[in-house]
Amino acid sequence: MSLALDWLRTKRGEDPMIYIDDVFRYAMARLRNREDAEDIACEVVQSLPNPCNRRELRIYMLGVARRKIADQRRRDPEPPNRLDVDPSHRFDSQSDHAAMVESVLGRLSEDHREVLNLKYIVGLSCAEIGSLLGRKSVAIDSLLQRARAAFGAEWTRVTTEEVEW
Amino acid sequence: MNKRNIDELLLTYRESMGTTRKLPITKPAVQAWRRPAYSAAFVVVLMASSAVALWPRNATAKRFQDMTMAIKNARSMVVTGQMQGHSHRWRTISHTMYQDGKVRCENYLGTPIESVSIWSGGLVLTDLKAKPHALLESASNYEGSPLGTDGDGLDYARQLSDEGDAGIERQVTIRSHPPVNGRATYLMIMSRPKSEETGLSYHGEILVDKMTNLPLEIYVGDGGFNAPTKNQNHWLFDFNPHLDIRQFDLTCAKPIVRLENAEQELTGKWSSSLLDYDGLSIRDASVCPDGTIWIAMSRKAGSRGYPFTISCSNGQTYLRTHVLVPSDCWGKRHIYSLRGDQVFVAGFSPLHVGGKLPERVKVSVAKPTVVNAENSSTIQSIYVNELDAEPRTTKNVTMGPTAILDLRKESGKLPSYFVALDLDHFSPQIPRNIWLDRALASERRHDYRSAAMDREQAAEADQSFIPWLGEAELKKAIKLYRLAGLESEAKRTETKLAFLIQKVNR
Numbered sequence: 001m002s003l004a005l006d007w008l009r010t011k012r013g014e015d016p017m018i019y020i021d022d023v024f025r026y027a028m029a030r031l032r033n034r035e036d037a038e039d040i041a042c043e044v045v046q047s048l049p050n051p052c053n054r055r056e057l058r059i060y061m062l063g064v065a066r067r068k069i070a071d072q073r074r075r076d077p078e079p080p081n082r083l084d085v086d087p088s089h090r091f092d093s094q095s096d097h098a099a100m101v102e103s104v105l106g107r108l109s110e111d112h113r114e115v116l117n118l119k120y121i122v123g124l125s126c127a128e129i130g131s132l133l134g135r136k137s138v139a140i141d142s143l144l145q146r147a148r149a150a151f152g153a154e155w156t157r158v159t160t161e162e163v164e165w
Numbered sequence: 166m167n168k169r170n171i172d173e174l175l176l177t178y179r180e181s182m183g184t185t186r187k188l189p190i191t192k193p194a195v196q197a198w199r200r201p202a203y204s205a206a207f208v209v210v211l212m213a214s215s216a217v218a219l220w221p222r223n224a225t226a227k228r229f230q231d232m233t234m235a236i237k238n239a240r241s242m243v244v245t246g247q248m249q250g251h252s253h254r255w256r257t258i259s260h261t262m263y264q265d266g267k268v269r270c271e272n273y274l275g276t277p278i279e280s281v282s283i284w285s286g287g288l289v290l291t292d293l294k295a296k297p298h299a300l301l302e303s304a305s306n307y308e309g310s311p312l313g314t315d316g317d318g319l320d321y322a323r324q325l326s327d328e329g330d331a332g333i334e335r336q337v338t339i340r341s342h343p344p345v346n347g348r349a350t351y352l353m354i355m356s357r358p359k360s361e362e363t364g365l366s367y368h369g370e371i372l373v374d375k376m377t378n379l380p381l382e383i384y385v386g387d388g389g390f391n392a393p394t395k396n397q398n399h400w401l402f403d404f405n406p407h408l409d410i411r412q413f414d415l416t417c418a419k420p421i422v423r424l425e426n427a428e429q430e431l432t433g434k435w436s437s438s439l440l441d442y443d444g445l446s447i448r449d450a451s452v453c454p455d456g457t458i459w460i461a462m463s464r465k466a467g468s469r470g471y472p473f474t475i476s477c478s479n480g481q482t483y484l485r486t487h488v489l490v491p492s493d494c495w496g497k498r499h500i501y502s503l504r505g506d507q508v509f510v511a512g513f514s515p516l517h518v519g520g521k522l523p524e525r526v527k528v529s530v531a532k533p534t535v536v537n538a539e540n541s542s543t544i545q546s547i548y549v550n551e552l553d554a555e556p557r558t559t560k561n562v563t564m565g566p567t568a569i570l571d572l573r574k575e576s577g578k579l580p581s582y583f584v585a586l587d588l589d590h591f592s593p594q595i596p597r598n599i600w601l602d603r604a605l606a607s608e609r610r611h612d613y614r615s616a617a618m619d620r621e622q623a624a625e626a627d628q629s630f631i632p633w634l635g636e637a638e639l640k641k642a643i644k645l646y647r648l649a650g651l652e653s654e655a656k657r658t659e660t661k662l663a664f665l666i667q668k669v670n671r
Contacts (some may be wrong), residue, residue, distance in 0.1 A: 017188075024185035029178075032667070042189040098181035099667040101174050120175035121182075148171055155174070163171050 013051025019058045020045050022122050023065045029117040030069050032102065040068050059132050062122065066132075104154045112147035119144060228339060228353060228373070235378035239404040240264070247399040255399060267413035283415055290415045295629075296589050299417040302424035306499035342372060349375040379404045427585035428501050434582075435463070435503055442530040442565040444468025448503070451573040451580050452522050456515045457599065458483065458572065459580045460528060463506040470530055470565060475513050477523035486602040487512035487595065491586040501586055510586065514599045516606055517615070526572055530565040597626040597634070604638075608645070614654075617645035621658065624665070635665055 023044050027037035044064045054060050105113050118129045126140040133140070152163035246259035260271040268284040279294040284304055292299040342352040355369040372382040383400045415421075438446035444465035452458050458475060475483050489510045491501035502508060575581060579592050604619035620642035624635030639662040646655035 020188070021184045025179060025182050028182050038185045041185050045189045097174060098178045099664060101178035102667050103664055105178075116175065120172070121179050151171060163174070 013049075013053040014057045015050055016045045016048045016052050016057065016061060017050070019061050022058060023061050025121050026062055026117060027065055027069060029102075029105070029121045031072070032106075036072065040065055040072070043068060056128075056131065059124070059128055062118070062124075062132055100155075100159065104151060104158055107154050108147065108150050111143060112150050115140065115143050115147045116151060228378075229337075231378040232371075232373060232380060236380070236404070239379065241405055241408050243403040243406055243408070245401040245403075247401070262408055262412060264408045264410065264413065267410075269412050283413055285413050285415055288415055290417060290421065291589075292417050292419065293589055295593060296419075298420045298422045298584065300424055300584070300587075300589060301415060301421050302587075303499075306424070306497050308498050345372065345381060348381070350381065351375055377404070422584055424585070424587065431501075431582055431585040432503060435461070438463075439570050440528065440530065440566070440568040443470040445470030445530060446506075447528065447530075447568075447570070448508075449573065449580075449582070450526055450528070450570040451575045452526075453575045453578060453580065454522070455578065455599075456481070456518060456520070456522060457486070458513045458523070458526055459510055459575075460513070460526075461508070461510045461580070461582065463503040463508050465506050471511070474529045476527045478525065479520055479523050481515040481517065481520065481523075482606075483513040483515055484602045484606050485511055486514045486599045489586070489588060489591065491588070493588060493591045497587070508586070510580070510583075512595075512599070514602065516603055522574065523572060525569050527567060527569050529567045593630045597623050597630055600626055601638075604641075604645075613645045613649035614651060617642040617649065617651070617654065617658075620645060621661075624661075632665070632668070636662065639665060 020041050024037050024041035027040040028034060031037050044061050115129060118124045127137045130137045130140045155163045241264035244261040245257055247255040248258050258273055262269040270282045272280050281292045283290045287304050288301060289304050290299055290301050336356050338354045340352045342350045344350060350372055353371040353373060370384045371380050373380055380402050385398045435448035438448055440447040445468055446463050447460060448463055449461040491508055600619050600623035604616045607616035607619055620638045624638040627635035639658055643655045643658045646658060
């Protein structure tokens with residue numbers, strides 16, 4: 001029924017490939033493993049017709065990815081860290097920061113980490129996050145504030161640097 | 166206290182993820198009225214594919230010949246080397262410039278080996294970023310030049326474009342390509358399917374300027390232009406640019422050490438010996454601030470003597486962590502010798518760091534009693550294969566005399582004469598090797614806590630060499646901490662390992 005309504009509401013469908021990188025980054029932030037994240041992103045795209053007439057296709061795809069990640073977590077609660085080496089890698093400060101951010105995000109609660117990922121890694125608005133998580137936009141705004149504060153506190157604890165927003 | 170913006174931090178994190186390399190193939194729903202149009206397109210594609218397959222072999226050979234000739238006729242060249250890694254971004258790893266028989270190679274691969282080398286007028290100036298000096302030497306010290314076996318700079322481009330030519334069968338096809346920067350181009354594709362024997366495949370693509378026959382870009386990997394895979398190589402060519410000739414000057418902001426002069430000076434310094442035994446002469450004994458004692462020796466042809474053990478009044482146990490020869494692992498034509506005698510340096514590191522540096526050292530020399538032809542040929546085989554860092558038996562050696570030598574104190578991390586022995590490029594890996602030998606020795610003594618700590622130190626030292634090597638050391642350290650019953654230390658090291666993996670995986 002929902003698909004039929006979508007068909008009526010949307011004149012032209014969208015190519016799911018447009019959002020593959022958003023899905024990939026979200027999965028990468030959740031799983032911390034490039035190969036698994038790429039697999040999830042591919043599975044999500046392949047599960048959809050092209051063009052796809054769904055409303056809010058990006059949100060829908062992220063929802064599918066969330067379910068797939070949850071399934072994977074259930075199957076493999078602690079996936080092993082896989083080291084896949086890039087010989088040309090240089091340890092510059094940007095790379096250090098990225099690794100540190102990942103580490104700090106890993107110390108936050110599931111709710112805080114999720115909302116920060118969706119806001120900053122995927123780039124969703126509060127309303128979109130609310131739609132995805134089944135919460136009100138105001139509640140997401142408040143959760144985001146708390147998540148930022150938690151991130152800042154953890155960052156300061158680890159690096160002795162203050163965080164502002 | 167520094168202030169960071171949360172947006173900036175999380176954006177850095179987002180950027181570091183790159184984009185997905187794996188692209189799914191989706192099946193579009195085909196509407197009935199479109200089928201005839203697709204069928205027509207299929208026929209066109211089929212005809213085009215047949216044309217590629219039926220392209221005469223001599224035509225592709227001629228294209229190669231034309232390109233080689235065009236390269237040979239170029240006056241100057243800049244090649245930018247790029248490598249694709251995990252982040253799906255191309256990283257520039259080198260710049261190679263050529264003009265009038267002069268070559269400048271800039272290598273950005275990693276801090277320890279980040280370097281600039283300039284080949285000009287029969288001389289080579291090497292500036293390793295990690296070193297406080299640059300080294301000037303004769304080009305004849307090297308086997309060939311950095312750009313090709315025949316020393317011709319432009320031969321480098323030819324070799325890159327002709328990769329896989331050495332007796333390896335490959336399929337070469339030529340396809341049209343859209344213009345690049347207003348230049349008409351075509352694409353040469355060289356591929357070989359995965360070999361069942363070696364498991365290796367090959368795929369190279371050369372984008373060629375139709376007017377000049379000069380290559381513009383070369384990709385080599387197991388994918389293609391639009392199929393990014395790990396560790397693809399990519400070279401961008403610019404032929405006949407106007408290059409500032411001053412780039413090829415043999416000058417450097419750092420002090421320049423002339424290798425020949427350094428060698429002569431060292432020969433003068435090592436004219437007398439501190440101990441002689443069966444053709445072996447100890448020339449120098451020094452101690453570095455980390456406590457490592459370095460014994461420099463020369464040995465006459467046919468001699469099999471070598472320093473067996475050392476001991477100091479500080480009661481420390483010493484491990485023979487290194488046996489180095491001049492220009493070690495460098496593959497040079499010229500290797501320093503002391504008036505024809507082979508030179509080598511043995512490094513002895515204390516098992517545990519700290520404490521007062523020793524003033525004197527007691528050195529015992531020995532020679533193997535039973536030596537077969539295989540391991541008598543080189544000193545390395547005797548040390549590495551038979552004795553490792555610690556001699557565990559005296560069964561197969563004849564002990565020689567013992568001498569007490571005064572130790573010369575070195576201020577640097579390594580002996581100053583390493584420059585004259587052309588060991589600059591080898592030195593970044595020495596600290597990690599020392600920690601690993603310590604770890605192994607502690608493990609043999611069932612001192613798992615020390616062994617774990619030494620592994621951790623080796624991982625730290627890897628940060629100044631090849632950072633991802635530290636992963637194996639930290640994993641081993643975790644196991645060792647657990648063996649020692651130190652669960653909290655194991656957990657701490659696990660956090661450290663996770664951080665390293667995150668860093669490396671970016």
